[in-house]
Amino acid sequence: MINAQNIRQGLILAAAFSFGVACMLPLLVIQPELGMAQPIVELFDSAAVKDRQILLLESIWSLWSTGERILALVIGVCALLLPILKFLLLYLEHAKSSIRVPVKLRDMISKLAMAEVFLIALILIVIKEMPGGTEVQLAAGFYWFLTSVVVAIFI
Amino acid sequence: MRIFLPILAILAGGCVAFFLTSEGPVNETIAGWSERLSGTAQPQEPVTYRVWLHEIEAEPRRADGSAWDDDGSGPDLSASLYWQETRLLDSGVAKDSLIARWSPKKLKASDLLDGSLDSIDLESVAVVRTLPDTFIELAIYEHDLLTRDGISFFRIPAVALQPGILKIRASTSHGIKHLKLGVASASGDLELSDQEIQFETSEWPDEVSTDHLKPSFERSMDSMSDDFEELGEMGRSMFKSLMQSGTEE
Numbered sequence: 225m226i227n228a229q230n231i232r233q234g235l236i237l238a239a240a241f242s243f244g245v246a247c248m249l250p251l252l253v254i255q256p257e258l259g260m261a262q263p264i265v266e267l268f269d270s271a272a273v274k275d276r277q278i279l280l281l282e283s284i285w286s287l288w289s290t291g292e293r294i295l296a297l298v299i300g301v302c303a304l305l306l307p308i309l310k311f312l313l314l315y316l317e318h319a320k321s322s323i324r325v326p327v328k329l330r331d332m333i334s335k336l337a338m339a340e341v342f343l344i345a346l347i348l349i350v351i352k353e354m355p356g357g358t359e360v361q362l363a364a365g366f367y368w369f370l371t372s373v374v375v376a377i378f379i
Numbered sequence: 380m381r382i383f384l385p386i387l388a389i390l391a392g393g394c395v396a397f398f399l400t401s402e403g404p405v406n407e408t409i410a411g412w413s414e415r416l417s418g419t420a421q422p423q424e425p426v427t428y429r430v431w432l433h434e435i436e437a438e439p440r441r442a443d444g445s446a447w448d449d450d451g452s453g454p455d456l457s458a459s460l461y462w463q464e465t466r467l468l469d470s471g472v473a474k475d476s477l478i479a480r481w482s483p484k485k486l487k488a489s490d491l492l493d494g495s496l497d498s499i500d501l502e503s504v505a506v507v508r509t510l511p512d513t514f515i516e517l518a519i520y521e522h523d524l525l526t527r528d529g530i531s532f533f534r535i536p537a538v539a540l541q542p543g544i545l546k547i548r549a550s551t552s553h554g555i556k557h558l559k560l561g562v563a564s565a566s567g568d569l570e571l572s573d574q575e576i577q578f579e580t581s582e583w584p585d586e587v588s589t590d591h592l593k594p595s596f597e598r599s600m601d602s603m604s605d606d607f608e609e610l611g612e613m614g615r616s617m618f619k620s621l622m623q624s625g626t627e628e
Contacts, residue, residue, distance in 0.1 A: 240385040244392020249400065311385040319381060368396075 232318040235379050240311040242372035247304070249365030250277035257357030277363065280304070306333050307372075314379060425511075427565040428540050429504040431483040432458050432470045434559040435519060439477060441530075442554045447521065453477050455522040458558070460505050462537065463513050467505035472522050483561055506565065513537040517547075519555055531555040545576050 254276040258265050266273045280303055287296035310333050313325045437454050441447060447454035453475040460468040473479030483504050507515060516534050520527040531553040539545070545560040607614035 237384060237388040240388035241392040244389035244394075245396040246392075247389075248393045248396035308386065308389060311389070312382065315385045316382055323382070365396075368392075 229318055232379055233315065235375050236311055236315045236318065239372045239375040239379070240308075240315075242368045242375065243307055243311070246365045246369035246372060247280050249368060250279050250363040251365040251369065252278040253361045253363045254278065255359045255361060257359065259357060279365065309333055310376070314376070318379070425508045426540075427506060427508045428542070429483070429502065429563045429565060430460065430507055430515065430540065431468065431504045431561045432460060432481050432517075432558070433483075433544060433561040434481075435473075435479045436556040436558070437477050437479075438554050438556055440554070447554075448475075454554075456519060457522060457527065458517055458519045461516040461518070462505065462507045463510075464516075467507070468503070483563075504563075507537060507540070509537045509540050511538060515540065515560070517558065517560075519558065521554075533558060541576060543576055548577065 256273050256276070258273060262273055284296050284300045284304070287293075287299065310330070313330045313333065316323050317325045317330065435456050435458060437447070437456060454477070455472050455474045456476060456479040457472045458470045459466050470479075470481045473481070481503075483502055513536075514534050515537055517532065518529055519531045519533075521530050531549060533547050533549075535545075535547060540560075540562050542562050542564055545562055546557055547560065548557045549555045607617055610617070
């Protein structure tokens with residue numbers, strides 16, 4: 225029997241699935257463009273002019289391994305753990321569960337779980353402001369992430 | 380148990396994305412299925428590759444057991460790459476090396492000065508296509524002060540090329556252990572893939588002429604010898620005396 229509750233549960237699972245896909249796909253692709261200097265830089269460091277894919281998990285690991293552990297923890301909690309917790313609480317709220325979820329707690333987690341939106345915006349702004357013709361392209365992971373966020377809004 | 384469904388959904392999404400984007404058995408299987416669904420496998424279209432000489436490893440001594448150079452130093456190796464009997468690439472001479480290596484990248488001061496620098500100008504590669512019945516031919520030379528001697532010749536079918544390092548073993552020792560060719564796709568970054576492909580039987584077959592691999596001076600001499608040969612005994616003796624006088628000078 226399809227009712228509003230079942231639809232909501234399905235939407236939560238769909239949003240969670242999209243979030244899982246987004247975590248494993250690149251969110252952004254940075255395309256370095258150094259103009260006249262490109263061939264010379266390419267000669268000495270070909271990796272420096274290659275397109276670079278930004279994955280959420282990879283970025284967190286990169287921060288952790290380069291010593292930026294506090295930042296890695298903050299992003300890891302806000303971009304990974306809290307969204308998972310949010311989906312879990314939303315599902316509990318809409319499933320026929322005996323566990324009661326305080327609304328305040330859910331709202332607080334929902335706000336914090338939006339930190340990755342801020343991060344993506346920050347990356348876009350920083351790179352767009354860089355000199356040269358370097359471009360940032362949104363990749364598949366971003367759209368999966370967007371789907372997850374939009375679906376979660378309608379729940 | 381149902382409360383873990385969102386976590387399972389997240390994990391499922393992650394797994395699906397991982398398997399669809401990673402190169403592995405899953406993707407190969409999917410490619411196989413799509414090939415079967417679309418009909419029988421199509422014959423491979425010729426592919427264009429950039430090829431360069433990556434490495435040559437020589438034995439410590441010549442095939443006859445003698446030292447490479449009189450002063451006991453290592454060989455001065457170079458190699459030329461031919462496709463369709465046309466020389467496309469000459470490596471530089473790697474002096475006194477048992478393991479000679481070359482880079483596919485070069486930078487000429489003249490290119491920098493004239494301002495028309497393009498990324499293709501920075502590459503020292505041969506561009507070849509995997510046409511059936513064509514061969515990539517490699518002639519390896521050892522340089523002396525004035526001359527160079529061809530010490531080993533390799534010949535592999537062009538269709539054997541694929542991106543990565545193509546390691547060609549010498550099955551009969553002419554003083555060369557193996558050579559490695561770098562193969563990269565026709566466009567994009569000129570990067571050497573870690574994938575190493577072994578190629579075992581590649582020595583020059585006896586029935587195939589190596590004339591086009593000779594330096595232009597040797598070819599001129601051969602041509603002159605043939606012309607004198609046509610004149611019979613008199614021609615042969617004239618050629619012999621001409622060569623002797625040349626040596627004496």
